Amino acid sequence: MLLVETEGSYTIQQNYTNMDIHVGQSYSFLVTMNQSPLNDFYVVASGRFVGDANIRDKATGVAVLHYTNSQGPVIGPLPNGPDEDMYISMTQAKSVRWNLSSGAARPNPQGSFKYREIPVTDVFILVNKPTQLIGGKWRRSINGISYLAPTTPLSLARHFNIPGVFKLDFPNRIITTRTPKLDTSLINATYKGFMEIIFQNNNTNIESYHMDGYAFFVVGMEFGIWNENSRNGYNMLNAVARCTTQVFPGSWTAILVSLDNAGIWNLRSENLNSWYLGQEVYISVVNSKLAKRNELSLPDNSFFCGELSDLQKETKDDGSTSHKHTYSAGTTKTKMSLIDYIVKFAFLYLIFLSMIGWSF
Template sequence: MAMFELRLVLICLLFRLCFSEDASKYVTLELSYITASPLGVPQKVIAVNGKFPGPIINVTTNENVIVNVRNKLNENALLTWPGVQMRRTSWQDGVLGTNCPIRPGWNWTYQFQVKDQIGSFFYFPSLNFQRASGGFGSFVITNRKVISLPFNMPDGDIVILMGDWYTRSHTALRASLDSGKDLGMPDGVLINGKGPYQYNASVPNGIEYETINVDPGKTYRVRVHNVGVSTCLNFRIQGHNMLLAEAEGYYTQQSNYTSLDIHVGQSYSFLVTMDQNASSDYYIVASPRFVNQSIWQRVTGVAILHYSNSKGKATGPLPDPPNDVYDTSYAVTQAMSIRQNVSASGARPNAQGSFHYGQIQVTETIVLKNVPPAIIDGKLRTTLNGISFVNPDTPVRLADKFDVKGSYKLDFPSRPLNRPPRLDRSIINATYKGFIEIVLQNNDTVVQSFHMDGYSFFVVGIAYGEWTQNSQGSYNKYDAIARSTTQVLPGGWTAIYVSLDNVGVWNLRAENLDRWYLGQETYMRVINSEPDPSNKTEFPMPDNVLFCGALSHLQKQQDPSSAASINGWSTLILITLSAMISTWL
């Protein structure tokens, strides 16, 4: 293994020297099962490199990222990187419409560049409801040193992964959905893989909780990710203001919040100054939103903020969540208060505000409506515009390259149709370099998150009610936040603008795992139809591509003793380096 790692390090060095002016980062992630008791009940969870949650991946803007994923689970797996905009290479996206799965005992090496990106993201397993059992970790892209931050350099960096949690395994949860049952109320909320601090007698004794250690007077960048199954969480730190600084790769106007709703799949950075007197520790709270608060009260995540000079343990009631039961405008107002800092530089020295999205002509409007789950062909399913998506046996771009007919259809309707819902493999045929408006209409009874791989989009409008053309008059066309995951309130709509400048086949989905698993997704096929001999719009199919479906016969068996599956050019380099190493040794 030591020799293998040496070879991979040399490959990464050569990758940097011969193939790019930018640095390279090599990471190995191994998915496996371990036993943990986050809520005091022993259960099998998915660990990454033996850890639950998985390790933080720290990279720098423009680095080439090489991630070798080893699947030690007993079922197929893929890792996906939501919000990390893989320029021109949806081959590395890690979802079933773009990648064949990594079989049990196999591995696969992802290669992509974090081109012109900064910010807070996370990775997770995208197949078979596996995120409900873990497998997630933070993915942080830091600025290059030549690009200044729009705030003073923090004294430290804190990562918080929070989410609703079930003591049932992901296999049991998906079996419930397959049988037509609802998941029911979660058993708790975890913070960094740990259960709640015993803030009152309702919390069982002996549960391990998370403690965040800080020093008085210092300011920390607190990166918060909602990696849960389906529950929006309100995040707050007792006695502390949270200065919002970044949302999924874009700097925000710096506004103070005492609490913020963070929906499934969303990530934020806050600047938090430790300016309290440390008479005791402080609560860090993640509590469910848009549910019956009295019934869901036990489903609350509580961690501890511990000053180095703290004089005692945290006691007393938790800080209150928003009191907006009779104020339907609160959630909309808070969501629309998150705006982009148009004067700040991001990954490049030019100001982010130089992109005047509000002055660009919209080339197409697509309305995507979801409704409560319904029975289709005898099974409980969810839909977008009446279509419950069925993943193709052969991934879309692979089917294109090998001319596999019937793998998918380019007939996804741009408006809801008055017809019975159906199972289908319909995807959106998008126009490269188009500038489109997507309206997400949530006619379901629960709040939902929607995510689009490969892109950030401008969240120009959020409201309750039914969207109409007149709703466009309320859009924010100047400083709307750009991000990759947005909430859609129950009985409401969210409008986004997307500049289709990234070729590939990109997943558009509900981030709520139950809705996603039951079919609430599609893909957007953004392909440059113009001749492009310089290949500036899309990277070629990787040499280490996995084959499945109609192309299964092309897949070679992996040697179980092999530790990596790497691109053809890398294999050639490996052979050369092996000979060199043998000579040197």
């Protein structure tokens, strides 16, 4: 299989007999049909590092590669997968590199493809641990914080300046003296900054992290604990740009990302059980020069909840909507906008003119 692309980035073209594709990742391969057409061939996708053979067998996907001039059906047992050696898997992952000779478009932070020359503005070491009791419930965490989803959406809370919904105090490294907690704590990032993030996996299973809104450079991964000297082994020439990366057990993965996309972006574990249990964090990237008048207005069908539930529109049977306010007594009252008042006044004024004999 000739690897040519991963997650929007053209790669150095190399042949592989197998490829470890981690949760949330995607790859593109070219396969040359040059084998003998004596019979069909198996194509197998099987689980890796699962441990339980029964689960692995149930998660195995099988396809048949059929030549139009094939002389017989596929024969024999399914081919065995590669050895479950994480060192070999990591070596394979580091062999996936950017194709700098390709003419395709590439991320262009600060006007340069040479990301090694871009100064780093923020460094975050994100440490995850095995499931633990936090607030009386089994939870997962990053830097000792298990994400607590607020009742008011983050972007709406910022748009309407609602206080107390979230805090911009996520620690840039784990605080070992602090008890793990549930919290709505966001990373306060610098707009157009260049952030270094190190994922430290202190769990026994492979993690896979995805970042919304961005592609990042995967510059390094090794077994052990990350330290300042680990940067000496970074690939600062042709690291691939992607949005999802794996972190092996007892190892670290380092990424560099150019924060040129304003918004509140989710960084999460792609393992659904870990994500559900709170192993995620949001990154706030604010462009202070962007005025609200330059932003697109909220769509009419926006959903409001939490502190903004009184702005929620009531959907009628005919599909139209009307604003409503909910009061403690449980009653609702229609809220008229300025345009509603103008239209109503104009209508009454026309009636008045018709009553005094004006013609139209």
